Amino acid sequence: MQTAQSLPDVRDATLLNPSDNVAIALRDLKAGDAVKLSIGSSTVVIRLLNDIPFGHKFAVRDIPMCGLVVKYGHVIGRAKRDIKAGEHVHVHNVESLTSVHSACKG
Amino acid sequence: MANAPTVMGYVRPDGRVGIRNHVLVMSTVICSSVVTRRIAEQVNGAVAIENPFGCGQLEPDLQVTKRTLVGMAKNPNVGAVLVVGLGCEQIQADEVADEIAKTGKPVERIVIQDVNGGTPAAIERGVTLLRRMAEETLAQRPTEVDASSLVMGVECGGSDATSGLASNPVVGYVSDKLIDLGGTVILSETPEMIGAEEILAKRAVSKEVADRIYEIVGKWVRLAASYNVDLVGTQPAPGNIAGGISTIEEKSLGAIIKGGSRTIQGVLDYAEEVKGKGLFIMDTPGYDIMSVVGMVAGGATLVIFTTGRGTPTGNPIAPVIKVTANPYTYNKMKENIDFDASTVVRGVETVEQAGERLFNLMLEVARGRQTKAELLGFREFVIHKIIPSF
Structure with a gap:
């Protein structure tokens, strides 16, 4: 089980699973902030493109339109449009796979 | 198991174990819910459950409501139950009370339409029944x-x-x-x-x-x-x-x-x-x-x-x-x-x-x-x- 002590960089943001393409803000973050994140054994710096409120998600790499959004190591939805690394990922640019009004096939 | 943790429970006649000892008043239909609430208000330690349905229900939906009411009353956190019906509803007080009684816990019932004197008399009778059950039930002490x-x-x-x-x-x-x-x-x-x-x-x-x-x-x-x-x-x-x-x-x-x-x-x-x-x-x-x-x-x-x-x-x-x-x-x-x-x-x-x-x-x-x-x-x-x- 994931523990707080095993979470990388608990101060700013956390990536729950190495395969995730979104991270979670652990405090209110600002556009322009450079957030350090450990992904597996490497550390990356993500420059935020938007303000990210506590608990909200931002992309750790580019996600193309209709690409899968992954958190907890599992699919949580797909991109409604192209999402850039550092961008806020939320209801404006991600949808459930159950959506009946999707522009994406499948 | 050595040093297994223990809690303080009420072992009911059917063997199930509760951790609370509630005296419950429950309406079978929304039409008896105000009477239910007023009875509960007059007996210290009583809790009321007001059923918002109980009539005008198709069979599969009726079963869900009935199962929920009976299940709440059968829950071992409940020590005694008073069922309050109106009389003409689909979910009959007798049916509910008889099912709850299978647990062996004390159950009483009143039906508003069967009481001479309308709701004031039904409330009075309900308070008396409930007060008697509460006296015995609340005297119980939990065991380890x-x-x-x-x-x-x-x-x-x-x-x-x-x-x-x-x-x-x-x-x-x-x-x-x-x-x-x-x-x-x-x-x-x-x-x-x-x-x-x-x-x-x-x-x-x-x-x-x-x-x-x-x-x-x-x-x-x-x-x-x-x-x-x-x-x-x-x-x-x-x-x-x-x-x-x-x-x-x-x-x-x-x-x-x-x-x-x-x-x-x-x-x-x-x-x-x-x-x-x-x-x-x-x-x-x-x-x-x-x-x-x-x-x-x-x-x-x-x-x-x-x-x-x-x-x-x-x-x-x-x-x-x-x-x-x-x-x-x-x-x-x-x-x-x-x-x-x-x-x-x-x-x-x-x-x-x-x-x-x-x-x-x-x-x-x-x-x-x-x-x-x-x-x-x-x-x-x-x-x-x-x-x-x-």
């Missing part, structure tokens, strides 16, 4: 029983990103620990399994149970699709979205963690009595109070309820332990929230450390410590409906 007799429901409501991050993992730790001690845990809220059904099905004890998990989750997905609406806005709800949850899949993956990681022994219908030990899934809506009521009617004697946004809700007969991992919410609503799991988000405690603390609080509650929802009198009650009323 094994913690394996506990049936714990797990719930999350007003979730935000901290629910999946910390509070649900902490509750999951408690679920696993109670199951390993021989206890029973119920995980509910089927719509909040959408996107996580594969993870759950892989943990099913048999192919039949795995198939049932896919079946109940698929049913809810098709129901929403049949109205040609997306779940977003309902699941996740506005507060979930404000708290950072974007899709039902994200909510589900965070939600199921509260059930822990053990084998799933079976799938129960709404309010169906849980028989057996270990982890069970109950098919309920994600609507918090409906879900909690379903689990308590199914036999849960206590509930652990995680919240991100903060909620005061409780239950008429089961203690509800409120947990949050959102430090802002805990500070704002600590009058309503029993346990602070934000230590995990802040990195000062591990899931295991917070889980041990919560397990100990759960045992204290099972030994009689009152939860904040109990102390403040939060006793919300609503029943799942599967067909509109006729």
